[in-house]
Amino acid sequence: MAYISRELERKFLKVNGFFKAILVTGARQVGKTTMLKHLAEGSGRVYVTMDNAMARDLAKRDPVLFFQNYKPPILIDEIQKAPELFEQIKIMCDNSEETGLFWLTGSQQYKMMKSIRETLAGRLCILELYSFSQREKNQVIFDTELDYSLESLKERQKKVPKNDIVSVFQHIWEGGMPQVLGADDEIRFEYYNSYVETYLMRDVMEEGGITDTIRFRKFMTACAALVSEQINYANLALASDISQPTAKEWTKVLQGLGIIYLLQPYSNNAFKRLTKTPKLYFCDTGLCAYLSMWLTPATLMNGAVSGHYYENYVVMELVKNYAYSKSKVNITYYRDVNAKEIDVFVEENNLIHPLEIKKSASPEYREIKKYSVIDKAQLNRGNGGIICMCEEPLPIDEENCLIPSNLI
Numbered sequence: 001m002a003y004i005s006r007e008l009e010r011k012f013l014k015v016n017g018f019f020k021a022i023l024v025t026g027a028r029q030v031g032k033t034t035m036l037k038h039l040a041e042g043s044g045r046v047y048v049t050m051d052n053a054m055a056r057d058l059a060k061r062d063p064v065l066f067f068q069n070y071k072p073p074i075l076i077d078e079i080q081k082a083p084e085l086f087e088q089i090k091i092m093c094d095n096s097e098e099t100g101l102f103w104l105t106g107s108q109q110y111k112m113m114k115s116i117r118e119t120l121a122g123r124l125c126i127l128e129l130y131s132f133s134q135r136e137k138n139q140v141i142f143d144t145e146l147d148y149s150l151e152s153l154k155e156r157q158k159k160v161p162k163n164d165i166v167s168v169f170q171h172i173w174e175g176g177m178p179q180v181l182g183a184d185d186e187i188r189f190e191y192y193n194s195y196v197e198t199y200l201m202r203d204v205m206e207e208g209g210i211t212d213t214i215r216f217r218k219f220m221t222a223c224a225a226l227v228s229e230q231i232n233y234a235n236l237a238l239a240s241d242i243s244q245p246t247a248k249e250w251t252k253v254l255q256g257l258g259i260i261y262l263l264q265p266y267s268n269n270a271f272k273r274l275t276k277t278p279k280l281y282f283c284d285t286g287l288c289a290y291l292s293m294w295l296t297p298a299t300l301m302n303g304a305v306s307g308h309y310y311e312n313y314v315v316m317e318l319v320k321n322y323a324y325s326k327s328k329v330n331i332t333y334y335r336d337v338n339a340k341e342i343d344v345f346v347e348e349n350n351l352i353h354p355l356e357i358k359k360s361a362s363p364e365y366r367e368i369k370k371y372s373v374i375d376k377a378q379l380n381r382g383n384g385g386i387i388c389m390c391e392e393p394l395p396i397d398e399e400n401c402l403i404p405s406n407l408i
Contacts, residue, residue, distance in 0.1 A: 001181070006035050007136060007324035008129050013039065019125040020093040021102035023079070023116065026129040027258030027283060028199040031178045032105040033077050035129065045103070046070050049077035056082055063088035072101040079104040080112035080207070086119040093123040107203065107257050130258075131176030131284045133320040134168075134313075134406060146321060146408060148346075148353050148383035148401065153393035156407040162391040163404040165301065165361075172313045173297035175286015185296070192290035196220070200257065208253035215240050219250050223260060223280060224291035228308035228315075230277045230335075231262065258283055263315060266332040266345050270377035275335040281312045288312065310359035310405075311343065314387050317408050318344065318355075334373070342370055351382035355403075361389045368400045 008024075012035075015022060024032045037047065048070050050056045059066045059082035067088060070076075079085065089102055106112060116124065135142070140159050144152040174180060177195070180188045196217065204210045222239035226232065237247040254260045262278040282288035289309070294300040300309060315331075322329050327348055334342040334354075346353040354371045356363070363386050374381045385401040387408065394402040 003034070003038050004132070004136060004139065004178070004181075006031065006129065007133070007141070007320070008127060009035065009039065011324055011326075012036075012127060015125045015127070016100040016103075018099060019123065020096065020099055021089060021104065021120060021124045022100070023104040023106060023124055023126045024129050025106055025113075025126060025258070027131070028107065028203065029177055029179060029195065030129055030131045030258070030284075032129050033075075034178065036075050036103050036105065040075055040103070043073070046072075046074045047077070048074065050081035051078050060084050067092065072096075073098075073103075074101070075103040075105075077105050078107075079116075080106040083112060083115050086116055090119050090123065093120070107207070128258075128323050130316070130320050130323065131286075132178065132181070133176065133317055134171045135317075135321075137171065137176065137181065142407075145325065145327060148355075148385060148403065150393055150395050150401050153401060153403060153407055157392055157404070160406050163361075163389055163406045165359075165389050166297075168310070168313070168389070168405065169297045169301035169306070172285045172309050173289050173294060173300050175284045175289070177284060177286060180286060188286075189290065189295075192287060195287070196291075200259070203257055204253055207256070208250070210250065210253065215242055216250065219247070220254065220259075221291050223251075223254065224282065224288045226280055227282055227288055227305070228311040229280060230275070231280045259287070261316065261319060263344075264332050266334045268377065268379070270379060271336065271373075273337040275337070279333055281315050283316060285309060285313050285316070307359045311357045314357045314405050314408065315344065317405070318346070321408055322346075336373075340370060340373065342373075348382070351380050353382045354384040356386045357405075358386055358388045361391070363388045363390075363402070365396050368396055371400070 024036065026032050048055050050059065063085050072092065093101065142156050142159060144155045180191050183191065201213050204216055210216050219236060219240035222236050226235065233244045233247040237244045255262060261281045261283050263281060264278050265275045267274055289300055300306060318331060322331065330347040332345045334345055342354050343357045344355040346355065352374050354374060356367045367386055371381065371384060383399055385396060385403045387403045387405050390402045390404050392404060396402060
């Protein structure tokens with residue numbers, strides 16, 4: 001299969017000219033190594049993986065000797081399996097003026113991140129790679145930053161075909177794992193089955209110390225059933241036959257392995273009594289559809305939870321867009337004690353862009369009335385709107401548009 005370029009490449013190459021070490025984190029099999037190997041082509045950069053037992057043993061036993069064997073510039077895969085290397089990487093960074101010496105990949109395990117942040121503070125840049133976004137699968141690169149204005153949305157519209165529910169749900173159902181692109185239904189099912197049984201179960205045993213794989217699989221399935229909802233540890237515990245504290249721990253493990261994404265609630269002193277509970281999304285909708293046994297895109301699209309999957313897809317497209325873009329934003333959702341909810345707040349440059357998500361081609365305009373809570377709290381409101389299945393951007397009022405979901 002031909003290499004499909006990733007949006008993160010631009011940012012990676014930019015920080016490579018500034019930092020001595022770069023860590024690309026993300027779930028297993030999202031394409032971290034493939035991207036870095038592609039960027040390293042022809043440069044003579046050494047490659048070594050900590051999945052290799054002999055290399056891992058040497059790294060753990062004698063980090064100095066390891067780097068005599070494998071000299072920088074180097075690409076080290078699955079670095080979390082040999083944290084003993086961090087101290088030596090720090091010494092080598094301090095003894096050199098060169099940038100881009102160490103390219104590292106690893107899953108964002110809490111223990112590893114804590115130790116790498118403490119050891120390599122100021123020397124290391126951490127970037128996150130997710131599975132393919134719909135833009136990446138279609139090889140679309142937008143020239144304009146996403147500011148939700150009608151002008152920028154119209155510019156983006158020129159680059160893509162009209163929004164289409166069938167192709168959107170094909171993407172949601174298939175997911176963005178590089179290995180399943182273009183695979184038939186049988187192969188895709190077997191791929192996700194082996195992904196869960198081999199990679200995930202091995203990682204939860206090694207990284208999370210979890211031995212009860214049967215209950216853990218039940219737990220993952222329960223998470224998939226509650227997608228796009230506020231996380232409810234009592235329900236997750238009940239469905240998996242575990243205690244609530246265990247459900248919290250296992251949620252952290254899934255988050256650390258890059259399987260689920262927790263969207264944090266908005267908090268600000270200007271608002272009284274906001275919820276403190278995050279919402280649960282899957283980083284890859286294909287894995288979520290597999291766990292919930294949606295066997296075809298059509299049954300998922302016409303099923304009772306299609307709106308939840310659509311919301312998951314939109315939230316993760318936004319997360320991916322901002323993970324790779326120049327803008328630094330904070331993505332949250334708004335919910336108060338009266339259950340008034342706004343699906344997404346994108347905070348950028350002291351502006352809040354409010355966004356509702358609706359799996360409809362012509363949603364009710366009145367949805368945007370909720371946005372007045374931002375004005376009442378005297379916060380700065382930017383452009384916003386309703387992300388939906390409309391075919392092209394349409395103005396609702398001066399500040400808000402109907403936003404086709406394939407433009408984010």
